[in-house]
Amino acid sequence: MKRGKRYVEAAKLVDRTNLYDTAEAITLVKKSAGAKFDETVEAHIRTGCDGRHADQQIRGAVVLPHGTGKEVKVLVFAKGDKATEAQAAGAEFVGGEELIPKIQNEGWFDFDVVVATPDMMGVVGRLGRVLGPKGLMPNPKAGTVTMDVTKAVKDIKAGKVEYRLDKTNIIHVPIGKASFTEEQLADNFHALLDAIIKAKPSTVKGQYLKSVTVTSTMGPGVRINTVKLV
Known part of the structure; x- marks a missing residue:
């Protein structure tokens, strides 16, 4: 795969054979984010789970202390007082x-x-085929099926992110923007990681965090030493 000149230059900053401390990794990600837009910084966590087993699925949500840096538009399915509550909480569509x-x-x-x-949910269930593949289906574990629509909308606006295993047992989550300070990115990263460690299924055998990588949209991945994370 041919890479652009900017990526090749950024990749020189990162030693692919090295496992970095969190602070070093975040510094490198910020340095290598050289695009003309404010790149998203993401964490990619490869787990020792086997998502084919229901008791090894991981799904949840966490509010990042400094948000994601992205303006999020919220759609709420509700009626009566709950619809009024959702609008008052700042939902764009109700x-x-x-x-x-x-x-x-x-x-x-x-x-x-x-x-x-x-x-x-009876109404929303009819949209399963279109919302499901896009990862938009409301779910109680993620706090998006709830009577407390005010809290749900406010948490999402404050920087709540959902984490879940993909088909390859990896979790991909945005933790901020390249314009964030290193401290803000580190706070967000640790909040996410704490939630994922707490969500460890009791049935997982062996190493839980196989690898943890942080990267910006256009930059190279920087691997973090997982031994120091648990």
Whole structure:
């Protein structure tokens, strides 16, 4: 795969054979983020879980202390007082049944997170085929199926991120922007990691954190020494 000149230069900063301390890794990620836009910094955590087993699935959410640096648009499925609450909390879109054809037939996806009250899940369930593949289906474990829509919306706006295993047993989560200070990125990283360590399934045998890498959108990955994280 041919890489651009900027990536090649940035890659020279990183020793691929080395495992870095968290602080060093974040410094390198910031240095190697040279794009003309504010790159997203992500953590990629390869686990020892086997997601094919229900008791080794990991899914949850955590509020990053300094947010993600991204403006998040929230859609809430609710009715009556709960719809009013969602609007007051700052949700961009609030509705019910009438939104189904808009999403299903018109391909409307002008939102980043979907929240629903439990009584609306029958309606939302009909969108499973379109919301599921995009990772937008509300889920109680992620706090997006709840009667407390005010808290859900405010947490999301404050920088709540969801983490879950992908098919290769890796968790990918944004932890901020390259413009964040090293301290802000480190705080966010540790908040995420603490949540993932607490979420360790009791049935996982052997090493839980196989590898942890931080990277910016256009930059090289920097591997962190997992021994010092647990």
